[in-house]
Amino acid sequence: MKTDRILGATAIAVAAIMLVFGYGLQAPFAYEPVGPRAFPLIAAGMIALCGVILVLKPGEPSSGPAGPTGALAALSGCLMGYALLFQPLGFVIATTIFMIPIAMIFGARWWQGAVTGVVLAVSSYLLFDRVLEVVLPVGPFGGIV
Numbered sequence: 503m504k505t506d507r508i509l510g511a512t513a514i515a516v517a518a519i520m521l522v523f524g525y526g527l528q529a530p531f532a533y534e535p536v537g538p539r540a541f542p543l544i545a546a547g548m549i550a551l552c553g554v555i556l557v558l559k560p561g562e563p564s565s566g567p568a569g570p571t572g573a574l575a576a577l578s579g580c581l582m583g584y585a586l587l588f589q590p591l592g593f594v595i596a597t598t599i600f601m602i603p604i605a606m607i608f609g610a611r612w613w614q615g616a617v618t619g620v621v622l623a624v625s626s627y628l629l630f631d632r633v634l635e636v637v638l639p640v641g642p643f644g645g646i647v
Contacts, residue, residue: 510556517550536634576607592641593630597623 524542584600591599598619605615630636 506556506559510553510558513549513553513556517546517553520546520549536636573607577604580604580607589639590641591639592643593638594623594627595641595643597626 520542524539524546527538527542580600580603584596587596587599598616601619601622602612602615605618606612610618627638630638
C-alpha cells in the first residue's frame with residue numbers, strides 16, 4: 503500500500519532526526535546510570551526498524567472503507583487523559599486507570615483491564631525505579647510500592 507511506504511519513509515526520517523538530536527544529549531552529571539541519551543537512541547532505533555519494515559513489506563490491495571474511527575478517537579482520548587493524570591496521580595495509579603478503558607476498547611472485560619493495569623503498572627514501576635533508577639511520579643500514595 504502506498505500509505506504504508508509513506509509512513510515508513512516518514513518514520514525513518516523521524517528516527518534519523520531523533521538520532522541526531524539524541525546523540526547530542528549530554529548531562530554534566532547524571533543521577534540515572536543510563537543517562538539522558540539512551541532512551542532517544544533506543545526509541546530511534548526501534549522507529550527506524552519499523553519504518554524499514556513498512557517500506558520493504560509487499561503491498562496489499564486496499565479493501566473497503568477505513569477502520570473504525572470511534573476506537574481511534576477513544577484511544578486518543580484515553581491517551582490525553584493519561585497525560586493529564588500522570589503527574590497528579592502518579593505512574594502506578596494513572597497507568598492502571600489508563601489500562602482499563604484501553605483493554606475494553608480491544609474487547610476485554612473491565613476486570614481483565616484492571617488486573618492487567620495493576621500488573622503492568624507495578625512491574626513497570628519497579629523496573630524503572632529499582633533497576634534503571636529512573637524517577638517516576640509516585641502520586642498521593644508515594645512510597646507504598
